[in-house]
Amino acid sequence: MIIWDLEWNRGYDRTPLDEILQIGAVRVAGLGGPVLDTFNAYIRPAVHKRFDPGARRLPGLQDSRSSDLDFIGAMERFRTWCGGETEFASWGSGDLDTLTRNCRYWGTPSLTMEKCYDLQTAFSYVLGADRQIALWRAVEHCQIPDLFPFHDALCDSLYTSVIGCWLTPESLEHEPVRRSRRAGPKVTLKLSGCPFPRQPRQGIGPFPTPELVLGAKQSRRPPCPVCGRKGSISQWRCAPAKTSGGPRQCFSIFSCPEHGRFLCRLVLAQLSDGSWRGRRSVPPIGPELIQEYTAAFQTGAVYECRGSGRKRRRARRPGPSSQARGPDASCRSAPDVVKCPE
Numbered sequence: 001m002i003i004w005d006l007e008w009n010r011g012y013d014r015t016p017l018d019e020i021l022q023i024g025a026v027r028v029a030g031l032g033g034p035v036l037d038t039f040n041a042y043i044r045p046a047v048h049k050r051f052d053p054g055a056r057r058l059p060g061l062q063d064s065r066s067s068d069l070d071f072i073g074a075m076e077r078f079r080t081w082c083g084g085e086t087e088f089a090s091w092g093s094g095d096l097d098t099l100t101r102n103c104r105y106w107g108t109p110s111l112t113m114e115k116c117y118d119l120q121t122a123f124s125y126v127l128g129a130d131r132q133i134a135l136w137r138a139v140e141h142c143q144i145p146d147l148f149p150f151h152d153a154l155c156d157s158l159y160t161s162v163i164g165c166w167l168t169p170e171s172l173e174h175e176p177v178r179r180s181r182r183a184g185p186k187v188t189l190k191l192s193g194c195p196f197p198r199q200p201r202q203g204i205g206p207f208p209t210p211e212l213v214l215g216a217k218q219s220r221r222p223p224c225p226v227c228g229r230k231g232s233i234s235q236w237r238c239a240p241a242k243t244s245g246g247p248r249q250c251f252s253i254f255s256c257p258e259h260g261r262f263l264c265r266l267v268l269a270q271l272s273d274g275s276w277r278g279r280r281s282v283p284p285i286g287p288e289l290i291q292e293y294t295a296a297f298q299t300g301a302v303y304e305c306r307g308s309g310r311k312r313r314r315a316r317r318p319g320p321s322s323q324a325r326g327p328d329a330s331c332r333s334a335p336d337v338v339k340c341p342e
């Protein structure tokens with residue numbers, strides 16, 4: 001069995017590709033068995049000019065930037081190393097999607113995987129947890145000494161292989177009720193049902209980069225549209241621009257302890273001098289807005305605001321079982337709009 005992991009950069013420019021920066025893998029004799037061999041390839045980035053905040057924190061980013069290996073070369077080596085292996089496993093299911101997309105982008109064959117187990121889902125099943133567990137939390141839970149850096153594809157593969165000791169064959173076969181990968185993660189808004197007056201738009205910036213607009217304090221503290229109490233935003237979901245170089249819509253949910261959850265929108269636009277400004281609003285909820293939010297949530301880029309999360313979070317995984325999956329995705333069959341508190 002091969003346990004593998006990827007690190008990637010989610011670019012903010014016009015090419016919607018999560019560009020793979022590292023492929024790491026370990027070959028194990030079987031689930032929980034000894035490690036027989038390791039694979040590691042740092043890949044020189046060639047698609048995006050900028051790195052997203054998650055990529056900037058990768059311990060191996062410099063190794064990727066100075067690597068002689070391009071994606072096609074790295075994939076060739078990886079395919080050769082995998083040999084005829086058909087059984088694979090990874091932490092979460094987002095890596096396979098990303099690998100497929102990168103292979104398609106570069107026109108190089110992907111891997112033939114007869115089976116790719118999602119050990120994150122299996123681990124949640126073993127623990128009876130109703131949500132996916134980040135790798136570092138699983139390592140903590142299993143009291144595995146965290147000797148290696150997280151977010152390094154090889155080290156994460158090693159950690160995942162050790163966690164394999166905690167998994168049962170039954171947990172591997174367990175398939176949670178899940179929408180198809182194509183449909184993306186389930187979105188449940190559970191928004192406040194409180195009526196509120198039309199809200200003024202707030203201009204943000206300009207700043208040199210879109211990331212700085214998203215991370216700006218003014219962007220992240222929208223007021224409750226009912227009482228004005230300031231909310232807090234820790235993560236944005238940014239839809240791709242509808243037209244090349246056009247404005248991008250980013251969404252987030254924030255809460256007022258008294259009036260419930262509200263949808264916040266931030267429209268990013270680039271000015272003629274290359275800088276970026278944002279317009280933040282708390283728009284009235286309609287079907288069209290919910291549709292736009294859903295699309296951004298399912299297919300858009302995730303931007304984690306700095307200093308708002310845990311120390312060692314993974315801020316870059318898309319997909320239905322990923323660590324970046326917001327709390328919005330874990331609630332099932334709840335209504336989009338809930339009753340306003342009295």
Ligand SMILES: [Zn+2]
Pocket residue numbers: 224225226227228229256257258259260
């Ligand atoms: Zn309020």
